[in-house]
Amino acid sequence: MSQRNRLVDASEKKDSRAAEQAYKYSKEVQNVLIEVERYKRQQCGGSEQLYYIRLKELQYEEDWKIKEKMTIANGFWRETIFLWNKGKLPDEFFEKQNIWLNRGNMYRLLLEPADIANHYGFKSFADSGHYLDGNRAGRYIFLEDLWARRKSTKPISSIDFALQEQKASIERYQQHCCDRPAQQKITSKLQQSAAFATHRQALHAAKLESSV
Incomplete structure (x- = not known):
C-alpha cells in the first residue's frame, strides 16, 4: 500500500471513529430532547410563550432541572459541529444523512428559545447587547x-423571541426618551420632589434658628 493510500485509510478510520462516537452519544441527546418536549407539554401545556417565560424566569425546580439537562444537548452539538468544521467527520455526515438534519432541526427549535430566555433572563444583553447582535x-x-x-x-x-425582546427594548427606549408627555410627567415629579426637599430644609433651618 502506498503512503498516500495509507494516509487516506487512516483518515477514513479516524472519520469513522468520530462518526461512531457521534452516533453513540446522539442517543443520549435524543433522550434529553424527548425530556424537554415532555417538560414543554406537561409544564407549559405545549405553549411556546409559556415555555419561554418559564425558562426565562426559572421560578420552579422543574425549570432548573430541564435547563441542566439542556447542557448535554448543547455540548453534543457544539462538539459535533466543531469536529465537522475541522474535517474530522465523513463528508456525507451532514450532507447526505437525514438523521442529522432532522435531529439538528429538532434541537434548534427546542433549545434556541431556551438560550434566548437565558440571555434576557440574566440580563446578559445589558453588557453584551441583544441576542441577535453577535450573541447567537x-x-x-x-x-x-x-x-x-x-x-x-x-x-x-x-x-422569534429574540426579535420580540429586541422590539420591546426599542419601544421602551423610545417611550423613555421620546414620549414628551411621559418626560414632562417625570420632570414634574422631580421638580415636586426637589421643591418638597427644599421646603423641608427651610423648615429644619427655621427650627434650628428658633431653638438657639
Missing part, C-alpha cells in the same frame, strides 16, 4: 443553513 451561537446558524441548503426551503424560525 454558531451551532444554530449552522443547523439553520444546513436545513435551508438540504431542503431548499426556509427553515422554521427559532429566533
Whole structure:
C-alpha cells in the first residue's frame, strides 16, 4: 500500500471513529430532547410563550432541572459541529444523512428559545447587547443553513423571541426618551420632589434658628 493510500485509510478510520462516537452519544441527546418536549407539554401545556417565560424566569425546580439537562444537548452539538468544521467527520455526515438534519432541526427549535430566555433572563444583553447582535451561537446558524441548503426551503424560525425582546427594548427606549408627555410627567415629579426637599430644609433651618 502506498503512503498516500495509507494516509487516506487512516483518515477514513479516524472519520469513522468520530462518526461512531457521534452516533453513540446522539442517543443520549435524543433522550434529553424527548425530556424537554415532555417538560414543554406537561409544564407549559405545549405553549411556546409559556415555555419561554418559564425558562426565562426559572421560578420552579422543574425549570432548573430541564435547563441542566439542556447542557448535554448543547455540548453534543457544539462538539459535533466543531469536529465537522475541522474535517474530522465523513463528508456525507451532514450532507447526505437525514438523521442529522432532522435531529439538528429538532434541537434548534427546542433549545434556541431556551438560550434566548437565558440571555434576557440574566440580563446578559445589558453588557453584551441583544441576542441577535453577535450573541447567537454558531451551532444554530449552522443547523439553520444546513436545513435551508438540504431542503431548499426556509427553515422554521427559532429566533422569534429574540426579535420580540429586541422590539420591546426599542419601544421602551423610545417611550423613555421620546414620549414628551411621559418626560414632562417625570420632570414634574422631580421638580415636586426637589421643591418638597427644599421646603423641608427651610423648615429644619427655621427650627434650628428658633431653638438657639
